[in-house]
Amino acid sequence: MNFAELFDPAGHGPYILASYGVTFVVLLWNVAVSLLRDRRLRHEIRNEIRARKAVP
Amino acid sequence: MWSSIKTAFHQLGSPPTFYGFAGRLIPWLALITAALMGWGLYGGLALAPADYQQGEGFRIIYVHVPSAWMSLFVYVTLAVAGVVALIWRMKVAEAWITSSAPLGASFTFLALVTGSLWGKPMWGTYWVWDARLTAELVLLFLYFGVIALNAAIEDPRSAARACALLAIVGVVNIPIIHYSVEWWYTLHQGSILANPAKPTVHPDMLWPLLWMALAFNFLFFTLVLLRMRTELLDRERGSRWVEDLLG
Numbered sequence: 394m395n396f397a398e399l400f401d402p403a404g405h406g407p408y409i410l411a412s413y414g415v416t417f418v419v420l421l422w423n424v425a426v427s428l429l430r431d432r433r434l435r436h437e438i439r440n441e442i443r444a445r446k447a448v449p
Numbered sequence: 450m451w452s453s454i455k456t457a458f459h460q461l462g463s464p465p466t467f468y469g470f471a472g473r474l475i476p477w478l479a480l481i482t483a484a485l486m487g488w489g490l491y492g493g494l495a496l497a498p499a500d501y502q503q504g505e506g507f508r509i510i511y512v513h514v515p516s517a518w519m520s521l522f523v524y525v526t527l528a529v530a531g532v533v534a535l536i537w538r539m540k541v542a543e544a545w546i547t548s549s550a551p552l553g554a555s556f557t558f559l560a561l562v563t564g565s566l567w568g569k570p571m572w573g574t575y576w577v578w579d580a581r582l583t584a585e586l587v588l589l590f591l592y593f594g595v596i597a598l599n600a601a602i603e604d605p606r607s608a609a610r611a612c613a614l615l616a617i618v619g620v621v622n623i624p625i626i627h628y629s630v631e632w633w634y635t636l637h638q639g640s641i642l643a644n645p646a647k648p649t650v651h652p653d654m655l656w657p658l659l660w661m662a663l664a665f666n667f668l669f670f671t672l673v674l675l676r677m678r679t680e681l682l683d684r685e686r687g688s689r690w691v692e693d694l695l696g
Binding site (some may be wrong): 398399401404405406408409411412413415416419420423424427428430431434435438439441442446 | 504506509510517552558559562567570675679683691692696
């Protein structure tokens with residue numbers, strides 16, 4: 394692999410970098426959002442259950 | 450055989466069973482995704498030779514083509530889930546619709562953006578109103594439609610049924626996208642796997658593409674199962690099984 398040729402700013406380098414960059418940002422954003430939403434909802438439901446149990 | 454498939458279908462239609470099943474599957478799917486993605490990237494960026502006409506720029510296909518394939522595949526699963534949701538009223542199928550639409554939209558967005566970034570050095574322009582590109586843009590709007598419809602209707606079951614209908618109607622766009630390069634004169638090139646027995650790409654370039662396509666598939670299944678678990682928890686938050694699980 395020749396990184397200098399692959400990411401050559403005078404050649405196709407910027408387009409390759411932008412393509413791989415946007416792909417991984419979008420995919421990782423999806424991973425992060427899915428995990429965070431799951432975590433937040435679990436926390437919310439646990440609080441609801443605790444609040445219900447606390448009522449005598 | 451048929452009866453065991455039928456039993457599994459009915460068992461997985463139950464939210465608590467599906468929740469547990471998906472939870473056991475997700476770590477394995479994530480592991481396979483990471484391995485395939487690593488291998489695909491290494492193959493695409495390091496092992497595959499530069500194209501004799503397109504040079505290094507051809508390597509964009511390793512993210513563009515899997516995204517484009519996934520954009521079509523996810524929409525087909527959306528329509529199938531729509532049929533299941535309308536006929537059998539299965540909550541799991543409804544959760545599939547709401548969970549997979551944002552992922553499908555992401556893949557479609559990526560297919561369009563990476564395609565534009567490939568088009569600029571190869572065609573000399575980021576965008577043309579070509580049949581393939583326009584139909585893919587329509588697909589993105591269809592995904593946005595499903596997402597917006599789901600957000601606009603308060604009752605999740607009614608929202609899922611409305612989204613199912615839109616998904617089924619919109620599936621007509623899938624063959625249009627696929628065959629657009631054959632039906633019309635387009636700038637977009639034809640399928641490299643039109644005849645899988647005789648691909649038009651050298652195996653050194655083709656294998657990394659297939660690994661990346663598989664990686665994107667596994668990533669989709671990992672994320673859709675994760676999102677479906679969240680969706681089912683949200684819908685069933687007042688039920689006994691959720692209380693037993695999180696209480």
